Amino acid sequence: DAKTTQPNSMESNEEEPVHLPCNHSTISGTDYIHWYRQLPSQGPEYVIHGLTSNVNNRMASLAIAEDRKSSTLILHRATLRDAAVYYCIPSGGATNKLIFGTGTLLAVQP
Amino acid sequence: DTAVSQTPKYLVTQMGNDKSIKCEQNLGHDTMYWYKQDSKKFLKIMFSYNNKELIINETVPNRFSPKSPDKAHLNLHINSLELGDSAVYFCASRSKTEAFFGQGTRLTVV
Numbered sequence: 001d002a003k004t005t006q007p008n009s010m011e012s013n014e015e016e017p018v019h020l021p022c023n024h025s026t027i028s029g030t031d032y033i034h035w036y037r038q039l040p041s042q043g044p045e046y047v048i049h050g051l052t053s054n055v056n057n058r059m060a061s062l063a064i065a066e067d068r069k070s071s072t073l074i075l076h077r078a079t080l081r082d083a084a085v086y087y088c089i090p091s092g093g094a095t096n097k098l099i100f101g102t103g104t105l106l107a108v109q110p
Numbered sequence: 111d112t113a114v115s116q117t118p119k120y121l122v123t124q125m126g127n128d129k130s131i132k133c134e135q136n137l138g139h140d141t142m143y144w145y146k147q148d149s150k151k152f153l154k155i156m157f158s159y160n161n162k163e164l165i166i167n168e169t170v171p172n173r174f175s176p177k178s179p180d181k182a183h184l185n186l187h188i189n190s191l192e193l194g195d196s197a198v199y200f201c202a203s204r205s206k207t208e209a210f211f212g213q214g215t216r217l218t219v220v
Contacts, residue, residue, distance in 0.1 A: 034208075042214075043114075043200050043211030043212055043213055043214050044200070044209075044211045045210075046208035046209060049207060049208070096204075097143075097158055097166055098143075098155070098204075099155060100154075102152070
């Protein structure tokens, strides 16, 4: 299982962009990079995933380094509802299991 | 219409009791999981099932026994409950691209 390193916490102001970094230097060639988030008192929810190319969806963008050893989740305009713990998870292979690390606690100030 | 539903939401029980948590998904996914989130908020995978068959057992004590009567259900039975079993338990189901989590069951052993 690939190990990940994320900042313990980050802070942002409402309506500003947020860049959440993740290092996954031991990622295997077939692992996708998944991002999930967990809002207070809820189960984790899917945010985005990618393999090599940058990805966009309605929630966020994912920028993947060319060597795939790091990635950045981008929230274009943070809202109070985006306050959560964000997890980056390399996943793939035969078992395709999602192993959660400690994540980044994002605080959004009004 | 809840995609992944768990019952009960809260469970308070005495040490030594046996209890079950039920999980149902209406997404048609083949893969389902159980996770445990302890008081330090660390999310740990416990079991993974694919099409009613166990594929991952992450060194969980054998007091924990998952049961999958059909593809849509993955129940968790816990024997001889201990204080250390107190946690929030999340069920999830997964498509090829993303996992959907239930709202969690908060188990308190007294």
